[in-house]
Amino acid sequence: MAWKNMWRNNTRTLITMAAIFFAVILSVIASSLQEGIFSNLVKNVVSFYTGYLQVHKQGYWNEQILDNSFESSAEPKRRISNDKNVLTVTSRIESFALASSADITKGALVAGIEPEQENRITLLKNKVVQGRYLKDNEQAVLLSQGLAERLKLKTNDTVLLIGQGYHGATAAGKYLIKGIVKFGSPELNSKSLFMPLAAAQDFYSAGGVVTSYILSLKDIKALQTTRSAVSGYLGPAYEVMTWEELMPDIKQHIASDSNSMKYIQGILYLLICFGIFGTLLMMMVERKFEMGMLVAVGMKKSKLVFLLMFESVFTVITGCLLGIAASIPIVYYLNRHPLRMGGETAKIYEKFGFEAIFPTSTSAAIFIHQGVIVLLIGLLLSLYPVYKVIRLDPITAMKR
Amino acid sequence: MIMNTVIDAHNISKVYNKETIPVYAVNNVHLHIERGEFTALVGPSGSGKTTLLNLIGGLDKPDDGQVRINGLDITGLSADQLIDFRLKNIGFVFQSFNLIPVLTAKENVEFIMQLQGVERSKRDARVKQLFDQIEMADKLDSRPAQLSGGQQQRVAVARALATKPQFVLADEPTANLDSQSAANLLDIMAKLNKEEQITFLFSTHDQRVIDRARRVITLVDGKITSDTAAVSTKHGHAGGKK
Numbered sequence: 169m170a171w172k173n174m175w176r177n178n179t180r181t182l183i184t185m186a187a188i189f190f191a192v193i194l195s196v197i198a199s200s201l202q203e204g205i206f207s208n209l210v211k212n213v214v215s216f217y218t219g220y221l222q223v224h225k226q227g228y229w230n231e232q233i234l235d236n237s238f239e240s241s242a243e244p245k246r247r248i249s250n251d252k253n254v255l256t257v258t259s260r261i262e263s264f265a266l267a268s269s270a271d272i273t274k275g276a277l278v279a280g281i282e283p284e285q286e287n288r289i290t291l292l293k294n295k296v297v298q299g300r301y302l303k304d305n306e307q308a309v310l311l312s313q314g315l316a317e318r319l320k321l322k323t324n325d326t327v328l329l330i331g332q333g334y335h336g337a338t339a340a341g342k343y344l345i346k347g348i349v350k351f352g353s354p355e356l357n358s359k360s361l362f363m364p365l366a367a368a369q370d371f372y373s374a375g376g377v378v379t380s381y382i383l384s385l386k387d388i389k390a391l392q393t394t395r396s397a398v399s400g401y402l403g404p405a406y407e408v409m410t411w412e413e414l415m416p417d418i419k420q421h422i423a424s425d426s427n428s429m430k431y432i433q434g435i436l437y438l439l440i441c442f443g444i445f446g447t448l449l450m451m452m453v454e455r456k457f458e459m460g461m462l463v464a465v466g467m468k469k470s471k472l473v474f475l476l477m478f479e480s481v482f483t484v485i486t487g488c489l490l491g492i493a494a495s496i497p498i499v500y501y502l503n504r505h506p507l508r509m510g511g512e513t514a515k516i517y518e519k520f521g522f523e524a525i526f527p528t529s530t531s532a533a534i535f536i537h538q539g540v541i542v543l544l545i546g547l548l549l550s551l552y553p554v555y556k557v558i559r560l561d562p563i564t565a566m567k568r
Numbered sequence: 569m570i571m572n573t574v575i576d577a578h579n580i581s582k583v584y585n586k587e588t589i590p591v592y593a594v595n596n597v598h599l600h601i602e603r604g605e606f607t608a609l610v611g612p613s614g615s616g617k618t619t620l621l622n623l624i625g626g627l628d629k630p631d632d633g634q635v636r637i638n639g640l641d642i643t644g645l646s647a648d649q650l651i652d653f654r655l656k657n658i659g660f661v662f663q664s665f666n667l668i669p670v671l672t673a674k675e676n677v678e679f680i681m682q683l684q685g686v687e688r689s690k691r692d693a694r695v696k697q698l699f700d701q702i703e704m705a706d707k708l709d710s711r712p713a714q715l716s717g718g719q720q721q722r723v724a725v726a727r728a729l730a731t732k733p734q735f736v737l738a739d740e741p742t743a744n745l746d747s748q749s750a751a752n753l754l755d756i757m758a759k760l761n762k763e764e765q766i767t768f769l770f771s772t773h774d775q776r777v778i779d780r781a782r783r784v785i786t787l788v789d790g791k792i793t794s795d796t797a798a799v800s801t802k803h804g805h806a807g808g809k810k
Binding site: 172457458461462463464465466467468469471562563566 | 622625627628648651652654655656660662664666668670671680683684727728731
């Protein structure tokens, strides 16, 4: 009887299913876009400079000086590299120095890097806009575009560096500029200078010493697990920090955007509620007399409740499953062919080094999560007919 | 011992607006209906006919008095017990037929036996018997929308009788029917009453029903003002003054 009841008003049943169907599609797309955008943002930001995880000597992050560096040896690095979630490990030595050219001087962030390893994490080679990328063991540097402009230098010019080295030593040297790199981040673009690790260690009189290991990961969802594992490999003399700790402002931005998205999804869920509730209300009004009659002639209310629940649950589940099935190809398509911003917005994104695209996330959890939420809404609203049946008085129900 | 009194309403009253101006829909009514009676409950609109039927049918509870069906006081039963009691003991026929539109005529009659847990072969036999009696054996698979008002009401009578109830309560059963359909329906109910000793209690304004009843009870302002046998010239049913 429940099955026949469902199709007594085809249009109403189909409208209810369609409401749920589109609600699931919208909510899946909204969620997968949100997750996709955030993970793209993190990927962009992390690949600027920080990596997903960094290893320092304990206390370095609070006092970023060369004296808080550590001896880089093959064994701990090998142990980190052997972790199943670690994709690449590279070493850096970072400090500040004054960069000069003729009579112009500017403070610079000097980073000694392993050129090939570094490129695997931060794609530094792609940021070269003039000249060429660094080779291991050469006495040469890459200058960020802003710094080069400030110092009025170009490739094949020489830059003079002077600063304080390891344990108070004086650091001074002149280096050939092999290339100019351009960063989206204005801060990095105005003051960065890169040289091979060995050259930097030599400059700072810090042979064999590094300030950090930069790690890229295979699965960023296992960030905390990997962090714990790496901490375990190295012991308490080292601090292992995630990108969220290294860049708390980005994490805050994501959290704040997530909250905004929650409001939008809340409104969407509210619309779903109204849609489903409207049809349930219509159904109850239309069938009030019949339900009164059924109870009058001897149908137990529990059976009537079961009948109505079957109708509601079947409608909601069908709408949900169809919605999930339809959203899968859409989400995969938008993942392969991401939404692309145009105009001024795109320019702003590109200025900061982000590709102005919004890919969707294809994580299965999104489909399940959104499907379950809409299903629960449907099931919760199905309690309305149950409530009405429990309170049903056949005499009142059968009054015309 | 065979119980002959099917319905025994003893001093029953139903009052509305108790807190403000009390209105007695049913006022201290005594009513005995014996097995096999064919009784019409008549009276003007608002006289309390439907309320009295609801009280007798266990759809409502009296504020005073007792309703005994086959000796069982149903006023003390819980709502769930009453639903079960109605299913097993009372057949209902409503003014507006109230068939379930998504079920066929056969299914409309069958479902009430399903509620009782009657097995399929017995259901099929009973449905066949009832549709023969209501002369609609060829309409088993028709949906209510495909039937005339008279045919729908005959199916409703079959549904009321499906579980072999103690009695049938019919609230204005002919009100929505044309003369021919009403006459056919009354013929069928009279036949069932005569041949199977099924007890019928109608509430009605319809003179056609009153003419066919063997007993006519008049209700005015919730009180029985007369309880008399009607004379049917057509069918020769007659009853004495009670």
